[in-house]
Amino acid sequence: MKAKIDLLRRKLIHKARERVTEKFTGRDQHVIKAIGVLGDLDNVFKLLFEQVREWYGMHFPELERMCNDNAVYLKLAYHLGDRKNFLFEKICEHYENQLAAKQIEEKAGQSLGSPVEEEDLAEIRLLALNALNLREEREFLVKYLEKAMKQVCPNVLAVAGALVGGKLLATAGSLKRMAMMPGSTLQVLGAEKALFSHLRKGTLSPKHGHVYQHPLVRGVAKNKKGRMARTLGAKIALAAKKDFFGKKEDCQAELQALNRRAEQLGGARK
Structure with missing residues (x-):
């Protein structure tokens, strides 16, 4: 019995080591770290x-x-x-x-x-x-972020942009987790406080999180931002799945659909 427990313990430790190694080996973790540093630079600059x-x-x-x-x-x-x-x-x-x-x-x-x-x-x-x-360091970091995302998640970069896409990736925790999320989750990712307030106190549910900073969302009227954010969240979800499972840049259909939706809502093209 003791031998079986020791064997199980060694297997669990080995599995834990593999997961830790996998977490810090992915290039997406460097993107996440860069986004964190970018936020700190903005705060210190202010x-x-x-x-x-x-x-x-x-x-x-x-x-x-x-x-x-x-x-x-x-x-x-x-x-x-x-x-x-x-x-x-x-x-x-x-x-x-x-x-x-x-x-x-x-x-x-x-x-x-x-x-x-x-x-x-x-x-x-x-x-x-x-x-x-x-x-100046922030400008260098943004260029690094764009270059790294071009390698890690080119479709997310093309659809969401470096800053919005990077923040979504950082909040999700990894490209794998982001690829598993539906568009409705990505739409409100970054608005956790407002979401928890809605669940606990019954306040209005958030319509957008990080995606609010996207030019297409900011370019439409206030009463239409939720609809634009919903469409954008869905397209970013598709882009993330393409990046994680397909590993090739192919998002023209998503970009065209976003531009059509923006025009329907009276916004500017990306």
């Missing part, structure tokens, strides 16, 4: 930008209202620094909007902000540089 905006705003508060692009704001704060350096030609080196550049130059000369010591300004500029580096 925090850094908020700190730069508040700190630099003590010196040049008017800049925030005249520059809606976060990256441009950071470039101006880092490269020009003191508001006395905000001359039209220098501003245009980092901001293509010449009309706004002229307005910024005028406001810099009339700013209500306080003077800033060189030592304090150096810290602000360094913080702005770190935020810009994070934005």
